[in-house]
Amino acid sequence: xxxxxxxxxxxxxxxxxxxxxxxxxxxxxxxxxxxxxxxxxxxxxxxxxxxxxxxxxxxxxxxxxxxxxxxxxxxxxxxxxxxxxxxxxxxxxxxxxxxxxxxxxxxxxxxxxxxxxxxxxxxxxxxxxxxxxxxxxxxxxxxxxxxxxxxxxxxxxxxxxxxxxxxxxxxxxxxxxxxxxxxxxxxxxxxxxxxxxxxxxxxxxxxxxxxxxxxxxxxxxxxxxxxxxxxxxxxxxxxxxxxxxxxxxxx
Amino acid sequence: xxxxxxxxxxxxxxxxxxxxxxxxxxxxxxxxxxxxxxxxxxxxxxxxxxxxxxxxxxxxxxxxxxxxxxxxxxxxxxxxxxxxxxxxxxxxxxxxxxxxxxxxxxxxxxxxxxxxxxxxxxxxxxxxxxxxxxxxxxxxxxxxxxxxxxxxxxxxxxxxxxxxxxxxxxxxxxxxxxxxxxxxxxxxxxxxxxxxxxxxxxxxxxxxxxxxxxxxxxxxxxxxxxxxxxxxxxxxxxxxxxxxxxxxxxxxxxxxxxxxxxxxxxxxxxxxxxxxxxxxxxxxxxxxxxxxxxxxxxxxxxxxxxxxxxxxxxx
Numbered sequence: 001x002x003x004x005x006x007x008x009x010x011x012x013x014x015x016x017x018x019x020x021x022x023x024x025x026x027x028x029x030x031x032x033x034x035x036x037x038x039x040x041x042x043x044x045x046x047x048x049x050x051x052x053x054x055x056x057x058x059x060x061x062x063x064x065x066x067x068x069x070x071x072x073x074x075x076x077x078x079x080x081x082x083x084x085x086x087x088x089x090x091x092x093x094x095x096x097x098x099x100x101x102x103x104x105x106x107x108x109x110x111x112x113x114x115x116x117x118x119x120x121x122x123x124x125x126x127x128x129x130x131x132x133x134x135x136x137x138x139x140x141x142x143x144x145x146x147x148x149x150x151x152x153x154x155x156x157x158x159x160x161x162x163x164x165x166x167x168x169x170x171x172x173x174x175x176x177x178x179x180x181x182x183x184x185x186x187x188x189x190x191x192x193x194x195x196x197x198x199x200x201x202x203x204x205x206x207x208x209x210x211x212x213x214x215x216x217x218x219x220x221x222x223x224x225x226x227x228x229x230x231x232x233x234x235x236x237x238x239x240x241x242x243x244x245x246x247x248x249x250x251x
Numbered sequence: 252x253x254x255x256x257x258x259x260x261x262x263x264x265x266x267x268x269x270x271x272x273x274x275x276x277x278x279x280x281x282x283x284x285x286x287x288x289x290x291x292x293x294x295x296x297x298x299x300x301x302x303x304x305x306x307x308x309x310x311x312x313x314x315x316x317x318x319x320x321x322x323x324x325x326x327x328x329x330x331x332x333x334x335x336x337x338x339x340x341x342x343x344x345x346x347x348x349x350x351x352x353x354x355x356x357x358x359x360x361x362x363x364x365x366x367x368x369x370x371x372x373x374x375x376x377x378x379x380x381x382x383x384x385x386x387x388x389x390x391x392x393x394x395x396x397x398x399x400x401x402x403x404x405x406x407x408x409x410x411x412x413x414x415x416x417x418x419x420x421x422x423x424x425x426x427x428x429x430x431x432x433x434x435x436x437x438x439x440x441x442x443x444x445x446x447x448x449x450x451x452x453x454x455x456x457x458x459x460x461x462x463x464x465x466x467x468x469x470x471x472x473x474x475x476x477x478x479x480x481x482x483x484x485x486x487x488x489x490x491x492x493x494x495x496x497x498x499x500x501x502x503x504x505x506x507x508x509x510x511x512x513x514x515x516x517x518x519x520x521x522x523x524x525x526x527x528x529x530x531x532x533x534x535x536x537x538x539x540x541x542x543x544x545x546x547x548x549x550x551x552x553x554x555x556x557x558x559x560x561x562x563x564x565x566x
Contacts, residue, residue: 013495013515017383024384035496091379091388093349094358119495120380123361128349137426138317140346154427157490159315159342160262161435167427177496178489210358212372214387219378219521225541233551240527241559243543248525250504251447251471251564 036115264291300413381518454509512537
């Protein structure tokens with residue numbers, strides 16, 4: 001069974017994000033695979049180790065996203081597709097999903113795994129748009145995945161509890177935290193990743209953009225707070241309750 | 252006035268707070284009607300009418316199904332010519348908003364913390380990079396599909412006609428179907444709807460002390476949260492995790508107990524209106540975003556704090 005994993009390259013979660021003139025500055029940013037996508041990739045590799053098949057990692061963007069695909073090779077992906085688009089815009093989910101749909105036209109993936117959201121946009125739109133474009137099932141926030149025969153059984157976090165879904169194949173599944181603990185790439189994997197070929201597929205998505213990005217800004221500053229002083233912990237507790245009741249009326 | 256469809260949430264005949272929020276936001280932006288799909292959906296019609304819903308589309312279905320919900324809502328939007336669709340950025344809203352937009356061949360913007368009209372377009376602002384930056388967006392195609400952050404938008408009273416129109420929601424053709432569901436919410440208020448959240452970090456030292464967090468929450472009628480460190484250590488259930496790889500909450504009051512304030516945690520609670528931090532390390536980053544900070548040992552602060560709160564709240 002062949003599995004496709006959607007990989008997004010994002011700034012490291014520890015990275016400082018600088019905004020200048022309405023744009024995000026790339027300077028000094030260390031790039032990495034989005035954390036949830038790493039979980040998705042780990043799941044695909046485990047499925048392969050258990051039942052065979054191949055794992056293909058796919059990333060959309062300019063040439064720089066090939067680094068994320070190399071990292072995917074190092075973890076254990078067999079093949080990689082770079083969907084090369086001009087004017088990649090991280091928030092243009094429809095365009096990105098359309099580009100992916102175009103790039104995988106005719107391929108025979110039974111399971112498409114992705115993180116539940118990119119850690120840059122925090123949207124979680126692309127997997128659902130892709131599934132809907134293709135007419136496939138999509139199950140969000142998976143914490144356990146079993147594929148057998150022509151169906152997938154997915155346990156997931158759901159609204160107010162936990163749910164089990166059954167889906168026909170192909171199916172798009174988004175990975176939640178808790179699905180697995182991604183492995184560290186082995187030295188052998190890292191060495192081998194440098195030599196594996198990445199298939200480049202240029203796709204023009206310019207006409208498909210459905211979002212206007214008006215500009216970025218730094219987060220609004222929070223009003224200055226104050227330290228609650230007091231002779232001892234009890235005095236501080238008393239003063240805090242007073243402030244909560246009388247100053248901000250929050251309780 | 253823009254023609255707006257607000258998407259609400261209802262289960263077991265109990266209307267979710269999110270329904271009041273999407274309907275109130277819709278009313279603020281234009282002429283709003285509301286769609287309620289779920290078990291016992293009819294029970295919510297009169298309730299959303301109080302927030303301005305002119306028509307309430309009611310779809311009865313026993314089990315949640317993303318494909319079926321999305322198709323039913325997209326059909327209403329197409330059939331009645333709605334220009335704007337507003338959903339909560341809840342579990343359900345995240346699962347169906349992109350499907351609805353795609354069925355309507357249009358764009359979607361998610362998790363708005365600010366929303367306003369700019370001509371015939373909805374302008375939203377939302378946090379990106381875990382709250383380290385914000386971006387302003389518009390959908391340029393039509394209709395416009397938008398999700399709004401739960402608990403971050405005011406609920407307003409405004410009488411609407413509330414004319415009920417029944418719709419059919421059919422999961423028969425869906426590729427993925429729910430075959431089992433286990434409720435896990437317990438008796439406490441849900442984290443994303445809670446006005447007050449009390450959250451524990453590594454400073455609580457061990458699982459035996461997590462009940463201190465729960466007791467404080469119960470006095471306040473608050474939701475209970477935790478940091479990733481606490482969840483990873485197995486001191487509480489993973490569903491309580493707040494932060495980049497957990498839930499995002501926007502309560503009026505967030506009480507961080509023994510939490511240092513890692514950037515990944517702040518991503519999940521940074522939009523709280525007021526933040527209280529209790530931590531013995533005066534240099535903990537959480538104090539930089541706190542409305543009130545107590546620099547002291549949490550084990551000394553919590554007992555008198557519980558007593559003071561009980562006295563103040565008459566409990």
